[in-house]
Amino acid sequence: MEYVVEMLKIRKEFPGVVACDDITLQLAKGEIHALLGENGAGKSTLMSILFGLYQPDRGTIKIRGKEEKIANPNVANDLKIGMVHQHFKLVHNFTVTENIILGIEQKKGIVVDRKGASKKIKELSVQYGLNVEPDSLISNISVGMQQRVEILKMLYRDAEVLIFDEPTAVLTPQEVQELMRIMKDLIKEGKSIILITHKLKEIKAVADRCTIIRRGQYVGTVDVKETSTEKMAEMMVGRKISFGIEKKEATPGENALEIRNLSVKNKVGVMGLKEFSLDVKCGEIVGIAGVDGNGQGELASALIGLQKSESGEIFLRNKEISGLSIRERIENRVSHISDDRQKYGLILEYTLDENLILKKYYREPYSIKGMLNYDEIHRYGEKIIEDFDIRAGRGGETTVRSMSGGNQQKLVVGREIDSNPDLLIAVQPTRGLDVGAIEYIHKRLIEQRDKGRAVLMISLELDEILGLSDRVAVINNGELVGIVNAKETNEAEIGLMMTGIKRGEADEDQIQ
Amino acid sequence: MKIRFNRDYLLSLIAVILGLIAGAILMIVTNNNPFEGYNYLFRGGTMNMQRIGNTIATATPLIFAGLSVTFAFRTGLFNIGASGQMLIGGLCATAIALNVSLPKILLLPLMIIVAFIAGGLWGSIAGFLKAKFNVHEVVATIMLNWIAYWTVYYMVPLYLKAEFLETESRRIPSEASLRIEWLRDFFDGSYINLGIVLAIIVAIIVAFILDKTTLGYELKAVGYNRTAAETAGIDVNRNIMLSMGIAGGLAGLAGLSLYAGIATNMQIGVLPMQGFDGIAVSLLGANSPLGVFFAAIFFGLLHSGKGFMTAMTGIPPEIADTIIATIIYFAATSVVVDRFLENRRKRRETK
Numbered sequence: 001m002e003y004v005v006e007m008l009k010i011r012k013e014f015p016g017v018v019a020c021d022d023i024t025l026q027l028a029k030g031e032i033h034a035l036l037g038e039n040g041a042g043k044s045t046l047m048s049i050l051f052g053l054y055q056p057d058r059g060t061i062k063i064r065g066k067e068e069k070i071a072n073p074n075v076a077n078d079l080k081i082g083m084v085h086q087h088f089k090l091v092h093n094f095t096v097t098e099n100i101i102l103g104i105e106q107k108k109g110i111v112v113d114r115k116g117a118s119k120k121i122k123e124l125s126v127q128y129g130l131n132v133e134p135d136s137l138i139s140n141i142s143v144g145m146q147q148r149v150e151i152l153k154m155l156y157r158d159a160e161v162l163i164f165d166e167p168t169a170v171l172t173p174q175e176v177q178e179l180m181r182i183m184k185d186l187i188k189e190g191k192s193i194i195l196i197t198h199k200l201k202e203i204k205a206v207a208d209r210c211t212i213i214r215r216g217q218y219v220g221t222v223d224v225k226e227t228s229t230e231k232m233a234e235m236m237v238g239r240k241i242s243f244g245i246e247k248k249e250a251t252p253g254e255n256a257l258e259i260r261n262l263s264v265k266n267k268v269g270v271m272g273l274k275e276f277s278l279d280v281k282c283g284e285i286v287g288i289a290g291v292d293g294n295g296q297g298e299l300a301s302a303l304i305g306l307q308k309s310e311s312g313e314i315f316l317r318n319k320e321i322s323g324l325s326i327r328e329r330i331e332n333r334v335s336h337i338s339d340d341r342q343k344y345g346l347i348l349e350y351t352l353d354e355n356l357i358l359k360k361y362y363r364e365p366y367s368i369k370g371m372l373n374y375d376e377i378h379r380y381g382e383k384i385i386e387d388f389d390i391r392a393g394r395g396g397e398t399t400v401r402s403m404s405g406g407n408q409q410k411l412v413v414g415r416e417i418d419s420n421p422d423l424l425i426a427v428q429p430t431r432g433l434d435v436g437a438i439e440y441i442h443k444r445l446i447e448q449r450d451k452g453r454a455v456l457m458i459s460l461e462l463d464e465i466l467g468l469s470d471r472v473a474v475i476n477n478g479e480l481v482g483i484v485n486a487k488e489t490n491e492a493e494i495g496l497m498m499t500g501i502k503r504g505e506a507d508e509d510q511i512q
Numbered sequence: 513m514k515i516r517f518n519r520d521y522l523l524s525l526i527a528v529i530l531g532l533i534a535g536a537i538l539m540i541v542t543n544n545n546p547f548e549g550y551n552y553l554f555r556g557g558t559m560n561m562q563r564i565g566n567t568i569a570t571a572t573p574l575i576f577a578g579l580s581v582t583f584a585f586r587t588g589l590f591n592i593g594a595s596g597q598m599l600i601g602g603l604c605a606t607a608i609a610l611n612v613s614l615p616k617i618l619l620l621p622l623m624i625i626v627a628f629i630a631g632g633l634w635g636s637i638a639g640f641l642k643a644k645f646n647v648h649e650v651v652a653t654i655m656l657n658w659i660a661y662w663t664v665y666y667m668v669p670l671y672l673k674a675e676f677l678e679t680e681s682r683r684i685p686s687e688a689s690l691r692i693e694w695l696r697d698f699f700d701g702s703y704i705n706l707g708i709v710l711a712i713i714v715a716i717i718v719a720f721i722l723d724k725t726t727l728g729y730e731l732k733a734v735g736y737n738r739t740a741a742e743t744a745g746i747d748v749n750r751n752i753m754l755s756m757g758i759a760g761g762l763a764g765l766a767g768l769s770l771y772a773g774i775a776t777n778m779q780i781g782v783l784p785m786q787g788f789d790g791i792a793v794s795l796l797g798a799n800s801p802l803g804v805f806f807a808a809i810f811f812g813l814l815h816s817g818k819g820f821m822t823a824m825t826g827i828p829p830e831i832a833d834t835i836i837a838t839i840i841y842f843a844a845t846s847v848v849v850d851r852f853l854e855n856r857r858k859r860r861e862t863k
Binding site: 015306325327329330336338343344345346347348349350354358359361362367370371372 | 724732739742746855
């Protein structure tokens with residue numbers, strides 16, 4: 001096999017950790033090669049080495065059979081290696097053309113030759129079916145198109161090896177389909193692709209081979225067609241895991257939460273949530289699906305009281321709560337798992353024990369007459385650590401900052417669930433967690449539902465929404481698009497709704 | 513928790529040593545013998561009971577001011593207004609001292625309470641502005657320093673004027689002074705006073721509040737992560753006002769210990785430097801009450817020993833100030849030292 005990129009026995013050490021330990025990755029010409037691993041497995045480090053951001057301590061890199069030293073990203077560019085970063089690196093008030101030529105501007109006399117560049121971009125866009133308008137402003141185009149601009153940027157620089165770092169995280173399902181098609185087109189044109197991801201479904205859909213790494217160690221390279229998803233997951237995590245979320249039929253009771261025409265302003269003062277209405281019953285999980293930044297944050301903030309609503313009402317068990325303070329809502333048994341645990345959920349400098357009492361430190365027995373009762377706090381900590389299987393080096397006295405992300409999240413989940421909520425608001429409860437922790441937290445959420453509690457889950461992961469929810473409410477641009485039964489829908493329908501097309505309308509559109 | 517504290521103290525100790533080394537280099541450059549210089553500097557602060565007493569007395573307002581800065585800092589607030597709070601606390605305590613005649617055993621507690629409340633109210637103005645209008649506390653406290661300065665300038669000549677001098681208040685009667693005879697006699701006529709006893713008690717109370725009470729838990733939570741504290745239902749604005757209030761009160765006590773302990777009256781046109789030194793004390797004391805106590809004593813030692821050093825060696829007293837400044841510098845940049853130690857430890861571990 002002819003390899004364009006060979007990374008042989010790469011080792012990279014950071015003070016105290018071995019990020020990559022003898023990892024080998026060989027990219028054949030014209031293939032899509034997936035790089036699979038959990039968060040912190042060393043995927044990014046390995047790619048940063050290939051891109052010239054880090055120097056390996058040991059090992060060799062061969063590009064087109066020739067050994068190379070990639071001292072910095074410019075060298076990588078010269079070797080025709082390009083990278084689409086997870087967070088796009090675009091100037092928002094520049095046009096597509098200006099962004100693409102930034103740094104390699106062709107000049108006509110002393111002025112930048114925009115026209116010529118624009119023409120070349122148009123040609124590339126047509127050649128690869130990218131459908132990008134060279135003269136649009138970045139701030140006016142969709143996230144999916146911004147990503148295609150990033151791809152064009154590499155093509156414009158004649159890149160032959162394209163690295164995609166978690167490219168689907170910000171896309172709707174339809175945009176993901178589109179991206180997959182583009183990637184296949186790129187291969188046909190002779191490019192080679194490395195796809196960094198932890199989503200097995202995508203690997204199965206587009207990749208030819210897959211290299212799996214775990215905790216900085218090379219696990220193996222497999223042929224995707226001949227390997228089952230379960231096998232790849234097992235190689236990634238290092239143990240068997242159960243797929244699919246098992247749950248019983250929901251037995252919804254009366255309404256626990258009623259949201260009536262709720263409008264909330266976003267950070268820049270514009271209505272982020274508009275006239276939003278939704279019911280959540282006891283004993284059911286309602287999932288909110290939508291592309292990031294379409295009003296989910298405003299909804300969650302308004303429900304927990306972090307943000308004032310402009311109009312509308314929120315009823316919790318028939319009691320209007322929109323005028324209550326955050327603490328009053330907590331005392332009315334509203335629990336909240338935040339999508340950003342380090343910012344909203346935890347005091348990182350506090351110990352595990354101290355974080356567990358963050359919402360009830362002022363109540364007996366955790367404190368008596370204004371004095372903290374450390375014995376009781378510690379006993380409570382031990383109970384939660386055991387109940388929720390939190391692993392921490394020094395038990396309840398571990399500083400939370402030193403705990404892993406998964407265990408920090410278990411701490412938050414444990415604290416919120418243990419307070420016996422009537423309403424549990426879970427915002428991306430498994431964000432950034434590995435497969436094992438995700439599995440665990442999903443189980444606990446379903447357990448809450450089965451205990452007759454109302455769960456409102458906001459997530460960007462459609463699999464999670466479809467797997468856990470009983471009903472799915474789709475949100476677009478701050479408005480409720482529709483509510484569907486999780487069992488009677490599929491990814492395609494929700495994906496369409498996420499773009500703002502209502503149910504029923506969708507069919508007509510497709511017919512046309 | 514405990515390990516972290518020890519580490520902070522170690523960093524402070526390194527800052528002190530580096531500061532002393534820098535001072536030694538300065539002495540060598542100016543053609544002086546650093547061993548001789550340091551010998552006289554420390555002997556100047558410790559060689560007899562009187563000097564020890566003076567060292568402690570000098571340190572007393574620094575302890576209060578350091579506690580004040582520390583308390584605010586643990587809530588994530590930077591109190592640069594300790595000087596102004598000292599003035600207002602001192603002014604109100606002096607007013608009581610000059611106008612209320614009570615036996616000492618009643619008058620002193622009254623003055624303590626008044627100084628605390630007055631400084632506290634002054635501090636909570638900044639807290640209020642921060643909580644309600646998001647005015648940064650650094651700006652507010654700096655401005656309040658000058659408002660306090662001119663308030664004293666106006667009030668003292670008007671109401672508390674001394675018999676002959678327009679620029680200072682009357683001397684407070686001995687019933688209103690923190691100085692007491694047996695303490696003075698024990699320390700051979702030093703101006704040590706009851707302030708140190710009060711400072712120790714207050715340091716213990718502050719440590720207790722921060723570590724053992726729900727109030728301290730709330731204040732620290734707000735200081736470490738405001739957003740998370742708010743999300744957990746803690747009233748952040750109330751805590752900001754309360755924290756600035758208590759910090760102001762502690763600075764008010766610093767004012768009391770200065771104007772009714774070390775001094776016997778108030779002069780106009782002086783912004784007490786102890787308020788700013790309190791920032792350094794808090795920094796060197798790693799923002800813990802115990803650390804503040806030792807840092808203040810150390811600063812008191814340097815301050816009270818530098819005159820002796822100058823008299824005996826001809827080393828300019830500015831050298832002592834330079835040492836203090838260098839120590840503050842190294843304490844402020846202790847992050848660098850911390851990272852150095854951390855890297856060395858990791859390197860040793862991986863070997």
